[in-house]
Amino acid sequence: MSILVVGSVAYDTIKSPSGSAEKILGGAATYFSLAASYFTDVRIIAVVGEDFDQDHVLRARKINIEGIQRAQGKTFHWGGEYGENLNEAKTNFTHLNVFQDFNPQIPAAYRDSEFLFLANIDPVLQRQVRSQMPDVKLVGGDTMNYWITGHRENLLETLRGIDILLINDTEAKMLASEPNLLRAANKVLGLGPKALVIKHGEYGATIFFREGWMGLGGSPFRAPALPLDEVKDPTGAGDSFAGGFMGYLASQGEVNKEVLKRAMFYGGVMGSFAVERFGPERLTQLTRDEIDARFQLFRELTHLS
Amino acid sequence: MSILVVGSVAYDTIKSPSGSAEKILGGAATYFSLAASYFTDVRIIAVVGEDFDQDHVLRARKINIEGIQRAQGKTFHWGGEYGENLNEAKTNFTHLNVFQDFNPQIPAAYRDSEFLFLANIDPVLQRQVRSQMPDVKLVGGDTMNYWITGHRENLLETLRGIDILLINDTEAKMLASEPNLLRAANKVLGLGPKALVIKHGEYGATIFFREGWMGLGGSPFRAPALPLDEVKDPTGAGDSFAGGFMGYLASQGEVNKEVLKRAMFYGGVMGSFAVERFGPERLTQLTRDEIDARFQLFRELTHLS
Numbered sequence: 083m084s085i086l087v088v089g090s091v092a093y094d095t096i097k098s099p100s101g102s103a104e105k106i107l108g109g110a111a112t113y114f115s116l117a118a119s120y121f122t123d124v125r126i127i128a129v130v131g132e133d134f135d136q137d138h139v140l141r142a143r144k145i146n147i148e149g150i151q152r153a154q155g156k157t158f159h160w161g162g163e164y165g166e167n168l169n170e171a172k173t174n175f176t177h178l179n180v181f182q183d184f185n186p187q188i189p190a191a192y193r194d195s196e197f198l199f200l201a202n203i204d205p206v207l208q209r210q211v212r213s214q215m216p217d218v219k220l221v222g223g224d225t226m227n228y229w230i231t232g233h234r235e236n237l238l239e240t241l242r243g244i245d246i247l248l249i250n251d252t253e254a255k256m257l258a259s260e261p262n263l264l265r266a267a268n269k270v271l272g273l274g275p276k277a278l279v280i281k282h283g284e285y286g287a288t289i290f291f292r293e294g295w296m297g298l299g300g301s302p303f304r305a306p307a308l309p310l311d312e313v314k315d316p317t318g319a320g321d322s323f324a325g326g327f328m329g330y331l332a333s334q335g336e337v338n339k340e341v342l343k344r345a346m347f348y349g350g351v352m353g354s355f356a357v358e359r360f361g362p363e364r365l366t367q368l369t370r371d372e373i374d375a376r377f378q379l380f381r382e383l384t385h386l387s
Numbered sequence: 388m389s390i391l392v393v394g395s396v397a398y399d400t401i402k403s404p405s406g407s408a409e410k411i412l413g414g415a416a417t418y419f420s421l422a423a424s425y426f427t428d429v430r431i432i433a434v435v436g437e438d439f440d441q442d443h444v445l446r447a448r449k450i451n452i453e454g455i456q457r458a459q460g461k462t463f464h465w466g467g468e469y470g471e472n473l474n475e476a477k478t479n480f481t482h483l484n485v486f487q488d489f490n491p492q493i494p495a496a497y498r499d500s501e502f503l504f505l506a507n508i509d510p511v512l513q514r515q516v517r518s519q520m521p522d523v524k525l526v527g528g529d530t531m532n533y534w535i536t537g538h539r540e541n542l543l544e545t546l547r548g549i550d551i552l553l554i555n556d557t558e559a560k561m562l563a564s565e566p567n568l569l570r571a572a573n574k575v576l577g578l579g580p581k582a583l584v585i586k587h588g589e590y591g592a593t594i595f596f597r598e599g600w601m602g603l604g605g606s607p608f609r610a611p612a613l614p615l616d617e618v619k620d621p622t623g624a625g626d627s628f629a630g631g632f633m634g635y636l637a638s639q640g641e642v643n644k645e646v647l648k649r650a651m652f653y654g655g656v657m658g659s660f661a662v663e664r665f666g667p668e669r670l671t672q673l674t675r676d677e678i679d680a681r682f683q684l685f686r687e688l689t690h691l692s
Binding site: 099261262263265267282286288302303304305306309310311312313340343344379382383385386387 | 649691
């Protein structure tokens with residue numbers, strides 16, 4: 083089944099302890115699409131400027147880019163750097179450029195998408211897209227501290243239309259105003275989402291289910307992350323997790339507990355590939371065999387016989 | 388098989404967001420012994436002062452306390468508090484008292500212990516005990532930042548006599564002078580230990596093996612931790628992990644990869660019980676059925692069918 087993602091396609095300028103890269107392809111929708119493209123058909127809605135010349139990277143992965151608008155001006159450009167704590171980025175600059183006036187339009191050919199992912203953008207825009215896709219089978223979504231603290235009412239309204247929310251520990255605690263992770267998860271599940279994926283960076287991710295959803299019990303499921311000997315650039319790890327997770331779900335006929343558990347592992351796998359190179363480079367040249375081999379490694383990492 | 392632990396038996400005064408407790412039973416050897424006592428015979432070497440009146444707690448769990456010396460003066464007393472980040476304690480005071488002149492003596496009846504755990508004390512004392520137990524089957528050990536930075540040479544010599552070192556992420560990175568966890572683990576395995584357990588607090592723990600030890604391959608194993616809805620007092624979680632881990636190992640006839648993996652889960656289980664109450668209270672009143680039920684929960688938490 084095909085998946086539609088709305089979010090940013092951007093340029094990134096990044097420094098990390100492993101080096102630096104200037105004005106490379108970035109953006110949440112980019113990482114998401116590339117990761118998901120190994121599992122299913124992907125369609126993307128975004129806006130870029132006249133300077134954007136990276137369409138070929140997405141096309142090479144057979145991602146449908148009909149929904150990427152080209153606007154007058156420059157492409158969204160983010161600059162950030164990482165210290166030894168690779169879990170925290172310091173933003174050096176955020177040039178929204180054409181992204182400031184982003185008005186998502188859904189091409190007619192995208193209307194039959196069964197899965198929808200609302201990457202981290204203004205919750206008002208997320209809702210606008212969501213409301214135009216009433217028959218979609220499953221909606222995933224992301225957000226960040228900026229919307230949680232500054233646009234809370236808009237975000238809360240948007241959350242009511244999201245089936246599975248994917249955020250990190252800090253965001254979950256902030257959204258719930260609750261420092262305990264399990265209690266925070268339960269509060270977030272009371273805000274609309276039927277499942278909540280909390281990403282723990284290098285420690286993997288946990289999925290929490292609302293009692294009764296699809297007959298699922300209340301017990302959470304955790305997928306570990308493989309310790310890597312080099313993390314070059316953590317940018318996009320969370321979006322790649324979401325791409326692997328949603329892409330795998332969309333590739334399966336039915337969404338049930340076992341499929342959701344496997345999707346958690348595939349999310350971790352795609353996140354772990356993403357950080358091995360600067361930008362999304364590693365995600366452009368994988369094979370399904372490499373992906374499944376790492377899935378097995380992740381599985382063995384915690385498997386008791 | 389029986390296990391001998393040397394370390395602190397102390398009083399703790401603790402504040403956390405869930406409350407506070409004054410001058411309650413604490414100390415690394417206390418948490419370790421109580422956790423291990425559900426799996427095997429435990430013998431303890433420590434020193435307490437004339438004010439110590441908690442022997443009955445250890446005796447009730449059938450822990451052999453013949454090796455607890457009673458010295459003139461007061462018992463070691465630590466005061467600390469936790470904020471919302473329960474992974475980090477702020478020390479309010481450390482009254483070493485009789486612990487300052489601790490000179491571990493091994494009672495004759497302890498000499499046949501097959502397993503030895505060197506809890507977090509001066510590496511010179513750890514080595515002194517280790518050298519008097521040349522025929523022990525397996526030696527586990529712990530340490531902390533104070534010894535890593537200020538007593539490095541002593542610690543490095545002690546590490547050569549330790550089979551399995553159990554430390555946390557920060558300590559591993561500090562000991563290896565290496566911010567990447569996998570590379571840090573490999574460096575530590577070059578310092579003596581044949582296996583290294585790195586504890587990740589609420590995210591579980593990972594065991595790394597030296598290539599070739601007991602025919603074990605190089606791939607690590609990770610045991611998750613169950614998200615808990617209340618963490619009252621994180622004090623002793625790491626020592627309880629070590630007690631569950633070493634206790635389970637000692638209870639098995641043979642130490643092989645599958646046994647080590649199960650020991651990692653039992654470590655996590657005992658750590659998770661420890662934090663549910665102030666001090667070691669929860670560890671004094673468990674049943675093996677409760678322990679095995681939580682083991683199953685932990686197992687299901689990451690189990691793919």
